[in-house]
Each structure stands twice: as C-alpha cells, then as structure tokens.
Amino acid sequence: MPQDDMGKPSMVTCTAPVNIAVIKYWGKRHEELILPINSSLSVTLHQDQLKTTTTVASSRSFLEDRIWLNGKEEDISHPRLQSCLREIRRLARKRHSDGDPSVDVTGLSHKVHICSVNNFPTAAGLASSAAGFACLVFTLARVYGVEGELSGIARQGSGSACRSMHGGFVQWIMGHQEDGKDSLAQQVEPETHWPELRVLVLVASVERKPIGSTSGMQTSVQTSCLLKHRADSVVPGRMEEMIEAVHRKDFSTFAELTMKDSNQFHATCLDTYPPIFYLNNVSHQVISLVHQYNSHYKETRVAYTFDAGPNAVIYTLQEHVTEFVQVVSHFFPPETNGGQFLKGLPVDHAVLSEELKQAIGIEPMPKGIRYIISTKVHSLSLGKHGIHTTQ
Amino acid sequence: MPQDDMGKPSMVTCTAPVNIAVIKYWGKRHEELILPINSSLSVTLHQDQLKTTTTVASSRSFLEDRIWLNGKEEDISHPRLQSCLREIRRLARKRHSDGDPSVDVTGLSHKVHICSVNNFPTAAGLASSAAGFACLVFTLARVYGVEGELSGIARQGSGSACRSMHGGFVQWIMGHQEDGKDSLAQQVEPETHWPELRVLVLVASVERKPIGSTSGMQTSVQTSCLLKHRADSVVPGRMEEMIEAVHRKDFSTFAELTMKDSNQFHATCLDTYPPIFYLNNVSHQVISLVHQYNSHYKETRVAYTFDAGPNAVIYTLQEHVTEFVQVVSHFFPPETNGGQFLKGLPVDHAVLSEELKQAIGIEPMPKGIRYIISTKAGPGPCVVEDQSQHLLGPDGLPKKNV
Numbered sequence: 001m002p003q004d005d006m007g008k009p010s011m012v013t014c015t016a017p018v019n020i021a022v023i024k025y026w027g028k029r030h031e032e033l034i035l036p037i038n039s040s041l042s043v044t045l046h047q048d049q050l051k052t053t054t055t056v057a058s059s060r061s062f063l064e065d066r067i068w069l070n071g072k073e074e075d076i077s078h079p080r081l082q083s084c085l086r087e088i089r090r091l092a093r094k095r096h097s098d099g100d101p102s103v104d105v106t107g108l109s110h111k112v113h114i115c116s117v118n119n120f121p122t123a124a125g126l127a128s129s130a131a132g133f134a135c136l137v138f139t140l141a142r143v144y145g146v147e148g149e150l151s152g153i154a155r156q157g158s159g160s161a162c163r164s165m166h167g168g169f170v171q172w173i174m175g176h177q178e179d180g181k182d183s184l185a186q187q188v189e190p191e192t193h194w195p196e197l198r199v200l201v202l203v204a205s206v207e208r209k210p211i212g213s214t215s216g217m218q219t220s221v222q223t224s225c226l227l228k229h230r231a232d233s234v235v236p237g238r239m240e241e242m243i244e245a246v247h248r249k250d251f252s253t254f255a256e257l258t259m260k261d262s263n264q265f266h267a268t269c270l271d272t273y274p275p276i277f278y279l280n281n282v283s284h285q286v287i288s289l290v291h292q293y294n295s296h297y298k299e300t301r302v303a304y305t306f307d308a309g310p311n312a313v314i315y316t317l318q319e320h321v322t323e324f325v326q327v328v329s330h331f332f333p334p335e336t337n338g339g340q341f342l343k344g345l346p347v348d349h350a351v352l353s354e355e356l357k358q359a360i361g362i363e364p365m366p367k368g369i370r371y372i373i374s375t376k377v378h379s380l381s382l383g384k385h386g387i388h389t390t391q
Numbered sequence: 392m393p394q395d396d397m398g399k400p401s402m403v404t405c406t407a408p409v410n411i412a413v414i415k416y417w418g419k420r421h422e423e424l425i426l427p428i429n430s431s432l433s434v435t436l437h438q439d440q441l442k443t444t445t446t447v448a449s450s451r452s453f454l455e456d457r458i459w460l461n462g463k464e465e466d467i468s469h470p471r472l473q474s475c476l477r478e479i480r481r482l483a484r485k486r487h488s489d490g491d492p493s494v495d496v497t498g499l500s501h502k503v504h505i506c507s508v509n510n511f512p513t514a515a516g517l518a519s520s521a522a523g524f525a526c527l528v529f530t531l532a533r534v535y536g537v538e539g540e541l542s543g544i545a546r547q548g549s550g551s552a553c554r555s556m557h558g559g560f561v562q563w564i565m566g567h568q569e570d571g572k573d574s575l576a577q578q579v580e581p582e583t584h585w586p587e588l589r590v591l592v593l594v595a596s597v598e599r600k601p602i603g604s605t606s607g608m609q610t611s612v613q614t615s616c617l618l619k620h621r622a623d624s625v626v627p628g629r630m631e632e633m634i635e636a637v638h639r640k641d642f643s644t645f646a647e648l649t650m651k652d653s654n655q656f657h658a659t660c661l662d663t664y665p666p667i668f669y670l671n672n673v674s675h676q677v678i679s680l681v682h683q684y685n686s687h688y689k690e691t692r693v694a695y696t697f698d699a700g701p702n703a704v705i706y707t708l709q710e711h712v713t714e715f716v717q718v719v720s721h722f723f724p725p726e727t728n729g730g731q732f733l734k735g736l737p738v739d740h741a742v743l744s745e746e747l748k749q750a751i752g753i754e755p756m757p758k759g760i761r762y763i764i765s766t767k768a769g770p771g772p773c774v775v776e777d778q779s780q781h782l783l784g785p786d787g788l789p790k791k792n793v
Contacts, residue, residue: 226658229620260664267617267662273647274682275654281672291665 009059010107012142016135017378018050018126019043019163019170020199020313022258022305023235023242024265026213027221032083033180034159037221037228038235041171041242042163043315044191045199049344049375052131054116056139062111069116069132083156084137085112091153092144102145112143120373126201126311133157134164151185167191167378169246171239191377194249196318198345201373202328204282204310211276213308220272227268234264251317255303258315259290262305278308282332282368286312289331289362293324296359312369325372326350331362332369344374400450400787401498403533404780407526407772409441409517410434410554410561411590411704413649413696414626414633415656417604418612423474424571425550428612428619429626432562432633433554434706435582436590437769440735443522444775445507446782447530453502459789460507460523474547475528476503482544483535493536503534506782506789511764516601516700517592524548525555529772542576558582558770560637562630582768585640587709589736592764593719595673595701602667604699611663618659625655642708646694649706650681653696669699673723673759677703680722680753684715687750703760716763717741722753723760735765 025040065076065085076082089108096103116135118128137154141147155162155172162184163170168191175183220227238257245253269276279287283306290304302324303315316324325347334341416431456467456476467473480499487494507526509519528545532538546553546563553575554561559582566574611618629648636644660667670678674697681695693715694706707715716738725732784790 225625226617226620226655226662229617229624233620234616256664260662263664263666264617264662267658270661271617271651271655271658273651273654275678277675277678284668287666287668 009057009062009113010143011055011057012139013053013055014135014139014142015047015051015053016131016138016164017044017047017167018052018128018131019160020045020305021160021163021307022254022315023238023261024307025159025172026265026268027217027227027231028159030178030180031218032079033183034155035180035183036159036172036174038231039172039174039239040160040163040235041169041188041239041246042160043169043197043199044164044167044378045201046375046378049373050118050120050126050131050201052116052118052128052135054114054132054135054139056136056143057113057115058107058110058143059113060110062113065111065114067114067116070118070122080133080157081136084133084140084153087153087156088137088140088144088146088150092146095146100145102147104143104145108144112140114139126203129158130160130164133161137161138165149184152181152183155180155183155185168193169377171243188243189246194246194377196249197251197377198316198318198321199375199377200314200316200321200325200328201375202286202312202314202332203370203373204280204312205367205370210278210309216269216272216276216308219274220268220276223273224268224271226271230264230268252300255300255315258303258305266306278310279306280310282365283310283312285331285362285365285368289327289360290314292360292362293327296356321374322348322350323352325374326352327356327360328369328372330357331360331364333364333366334369334371335367340371342372342374344372345376347374399785400448400453400504400783401534402446402448402778402781402783403530404444404446404775404782405526405530405533405772406438406442406444406775407522407529407555408435408438408558408769409443409519409522410551411436411696412551412554412698413645413706414629414652415698416550416563417656417659418608418618418622419550421569421571422609424574425546426571426574427550427563427565429622430563430565430630431551431554431626432560432579432630432637433551434560434588434590434768435555435558435771437582437766438773439769440764440766441509441511441517441522441592443507443509443519443526444780444782445505445523445526445530447527447534448504448506448781448783448787449498449501449534450504450787451501453504453787456502456505458505458507461509461513462789471524471548472527475524475531475544478544478547479528479531479535479537479541483537486537491536493538495534495536499535503531504783504787505530508782516597516702517594520549521551521555524552525772528552529556533774540575543572543574546571546574546576556771559584559768562634578771579634580637582770585637585768587640588642588768589707589709589712590766590768591705591707591712591716591719592766593677593703593705593723594761594764595671595703596758596761601669601700607660607663607667607699610665611659611667614664615659615662617662621655621659643691646691646706649694649696657697669701670697671701673756674701674703676722676753676756676759680718680751681705683751683753684718687747712765713739713741714743716765717743718747718751719760719763721748722751722755724755724757725760725762726758731762733763733765735763736767738765 019042021042023041027037151162151165166187169188410433412433414432418428542553542556557578560579
C-alpha cells in the first residue's frame, strides 16, 4: 500500500464505470441509508467509452478534506460525500481492530484531497453519480488498505453507485434489515458472459433540466400507489425473469423486460403528484422507432430504456448495430456541421432499404439526438472487479 | 307519440350532451357487452356549447335502416350501431308484451332513417361517440315509445355514452353480472347542484391521430398489471371520495382527484406494451401551467383532465375563469388571424400581473392550443319540440342544409 514518504502525499488513482439499469430503482424505504423499495439490475458499460477517473491523495500536511469534480472545487460537507468518507474510515478502523494487517492506520488520521473527472460531458446527463461514487469509494478503499465488500458504502453515496462496483450484469439486492447491511450489489454474470450484447447511448438534445431523481423518487413514494404495487408485486418476479434471461443469453426476453420496466418506471412518475415527465417527444419517437423496427422484422432485435432524463439507451446484439445506427441517423438526422455524430466503438456505414424506411414510417426529427455513443458491456482482462487501479 | 300519417314518416329529433370523466373508464371485462373493469364518474357538459342532434324517421315505406353522420352516409351494419338498434327494439317488444300501452308496436316493424350532427367539429376529437350514441338511443326510444332505464343500451353503443343519458354528475356503476344488466349510469347530483363549477375545453392543435380507445384499452387490459391494480384497488376508493366531494361541493378534493385520476389513466397507457402516448408536449405544458398556477395561489383553483387524445379539459370555479383564460392565452398565444380563440360562454378580459406571469414561469408555446370552449355542467338528453329543426325531410333524406 502507498506509504507517506517525508510529507509527500500518498496517491492512488482508479477508474470506475457507468451502469444502466434494466430493472429500475426508483424509491427508497430509508432516505439516509439509501435503502430501496425494490431490487434492481443493471449492465455495466465499458470504460473505454464512459468512465470516471478519481485520484485520492492522503497527507498529514493536508488541513482538511477537499474535493474537485470536473475541474471545479465542490463542497466536501455534502452529506452523501460525508457518508462515504465516514463509512470507509469506519470500516478501515474496524478491520484494523479486527487484526487486519493491510489497513493503513496511520493514513486513516490524515485528510484527503480528491479529484475526479469524467471522460464524457456532464451536460450529457449520463448518470455520472453512480460512476463517481463507486470510484470514490474504491479509491479510498485502496488508500486505506480496505478490501472486500464495498458496495454497501458506495450505496450510501448514491444508490445506483453500488451496481458500478462490479462488471458485467449486476443486481442490487434490496435487503430487509433496518441497518441496510444486507442491501448490496452482486454480480449476476461477468462481462465475458455475453460478448454479443451491444449498447448505444443516444444523447438527447439538451432541453430544460429534468427534476432530480432524489426528490423525484421521494415524491413518487409519497404519492403513487402504482409505485407501491410495482415494488411489492411486479419487480420481484421481473428480477427473477431477467436474471434467468441473462443466464440463458435470451435477448428477446431480456429486451422485452427492459422496455416494459423502463415504461413502468416512467408510468409511476406520471402517477406521481405532481406528475414527473422524463420522456419528451424525442423519447416518444425513439420508442416508436424501436417498436416499428422490431415489428418489421417480427422479432425483438432492439430494446430501449430511459432513466430520469431524455437520453435513450439502446440494447441490441452486435449483428444489428450497423443497421440500427443507420436507422437512428436516418430518422434523427444530425446537424450537418455539428461535429462527430457517432462516438465510441466504430460502426460500419450501411444503406437502408426503402422497404425498411417505409415500414418504420415515423416522421424524421432533425437534431433530436445530438450524438450516439456506441459501447458494450464493460470488460476487464484481470480480476472480477469493475474497477481499474493505477498507481 | 308520433303517428305514421298516410306514408309520411314519423319523426323525432333529440339532442344529447358530451360528458367528461373525472374518474376514468379504461378497460373492459367483456368486449361485446362493453362491461368495464372499473366504475367511472363524469360531468355532463352544457348542450348550448356541445351537443349532438339526431333525427330519427320511421316509415313503412323505408326499405332499410340508414344512417347519416355529419352529412355523410355511414355503414349501418357497424356492430355498435346494430347493438343499439337491436337492443332498443328488443326492449320495446318486451315492454309491449308486458302490457305497456305506450309502445308503438306498429312502428317497431318499420325501418328507420337516422341523421346526426354535432355543433362542434369532429376534427376537434371531442369524444363525440358518447353524445352520439346517447342521442341515438334516446331518440329511438322516443320513436318506439319506450320509457325508463336506457343507459344500459347506450352503453352497448359506446361505454361512455351511458353517462351522457343523465345531466349533472353521473356515475357509471361497473356492475358484476355476466349479462351486464347491472352495468348502468346513475345521476349523482343534478346540473343545478353546483352552479359555480365551470369547464374550459382547450382544443389542441391537430397532430397525428392518436390510437383509438377501443383497441388501446384492449391492449392495456392484456399487458398492464398496473391497470389491473388500478381497477381493483384504487378506483373503488376514489369513486367514493369523488362522490363525496361532489355532494359537498368540495372543489379542492374534486380537483385533486381529477388530476390524479387523469395522470393514473395515462400512466397505465404508458405501462401498456407497446406503450400508448396520448399526452404530448402541449399537454405537459398545460399540466405544468396548472400546477404552477395552483402553487402560486397555494390552493387548488384549477384542475386538468385528459382523455385518449390531446385536448385538455379544465375544471375550475366561476370566480377564477376570467384570470385563468387569460393565463392560457398568455402562455399559449393563439394565431393572430386564426379566428375566434374563445368560444362558448362569454369571458371578460383580464390583465395578468407580472408577478403571476413570473411565478408560473413556463415557456410560452405559440399556437399550442387552437381555441377554448367555455362551458359548464348541463342537463341530459332532451326532445326538440320544434318541428322545423328536424334534420331529415319528409322524404326521409337529410335536408340540404344539414
């Protein structure tokens, strides 16, 4: 572990991935511990396209904890940041008193400087808090020499951050204990399990800022009876079905459940009072596009999912990427001088048949989508963690 | 009752109202009999602003039943039309054999010509099937001399038509019998009960044609588990609360339940697979507008409700109409040369304070709303006594000016 060497700060840098839920988390049963009302399941995305990088420096000469996010110093006293710092330090102290030799107990008393950046624009609304808190917790753990289960701490920074502590297909088990110790993330299948799965992030044009998810889900829990029914009676069965579909690499079932769960999440937002709208007319068009496309081929080739914002995430199989990217470009023609429309993994050009264009038959929506990020499930050649460490 | 006089057709003309549900009907437990999965409640709108007029002519010289809707001859063999014709004739025959002297049993064997028009444009998507079928059934009943409970027959033409058989505040009791005989509409309070209540219909700009409600609700019943929960566990309690709010003229509760139920209906549409979107970005803006407006005044002054289409129906109290109409005009500025923006009951002009405009703070959406119809609660179907108002001529064909 890094040693403090004559006043020079010891430093660790790690990266962590973004994850996109296919069975959604929306609503807490405990605000402070961030315990959810239902379990959730996500796919961890590849860090080549989307990641957070965090450096933590620890030194006895630092006067206070400080944090910089994407170049700007932020308020370290934010409760969620404090939760993570407090919990990782508490865990480190506990491990040390349990006799764990790897804990850097001297370093525990030092203040830390934290610096974090994303390799994707924050304005894209790409749910960077999951990657951000996962990275923070993982890096702090490395600094303090803490090993083992960390998702419970990441969870206290941001619920979905616990799912970014693993690669591949990850479930966040809701747990039942009051103290939340059993509310943890667990890998369902590693990233190597389904190499054909592909992800396209359709970054929407920026409109008004949507309602933040913390307050949004609070209002939903307080006012939507449909949400309660979802959490109690629908999600448990869907989690089982989805895990089974992932194990069997059954794309059709995976895709249908993904779309239904996205829609049901947004349905509970509409059943909130006052209602919350995250889907806009571009989102509706993407949804129509996917249903028309699947209908034309008489099979579920493509699935959409939307979080608490306008970006669409498309799941598909490698064999359909080329054509579907072309379909998106055709029906959401980009700015001609707007820069690169397709980022990430390279995608070949394709020519769409007139038959396909007519079968889809929706009205083109110029500039509805700013750009597409083509990516896949996070894969790491070594270890089972979703996270890299560099010294 | 009208007598057939030397081959001249006997003719009856009636009018019937539109109704707007505040607790929504969406989903059938029986397709053909049109039995719903939950009860619903509506407000019947005043016929001065919105109504269907139907003339039924009956004559032994007619060779077949025929129907004209808004000037165009339509297919009389449509199952829903046949249901209404068949059921009203069956009921008439039954009443006759039960000894009811008012039934015109001779006329029962004659064919009918039916002509129906709305005093509002069909393209406005204003759920005219309710008014249309209610009017048809009411008029046929008059022709055949059938009295009493008719909502069950109207229901078989179009579910929500049963609620247009009464004025004021009407509930459609879902019923439990297999044969649907207990699935009927009943008046909760007459139109005179709450004179301060006002209704504004915000007619949206026409976009693409939304998915029809018959097939839409079928898909919802088949695919949405949230809908089942709504019908079984949410609506019964809401119906009780709503009826109580109507009795007490508790606008705040009435309004909040109305908005919640509209949103929940649309939530179940979104939970349908494939999902159904009736609310568009104009609808979202209207919803934001209402919540901001109510929030500014710290009370629920205005409520919105949306059916299976983009038109917004606003419920409010008379004292707020002037200002709210001005608010709508400000945030949805109309075409400057687009004709009359405000129709129906007259509304005074108002000047909005800067404070109010800023408190609402949404982005104006020019031409998002085509026009506003200002109206109120109104009576049920009625007979038009004035013989010159018949839509059919003595030859049994639509008059030229129809």
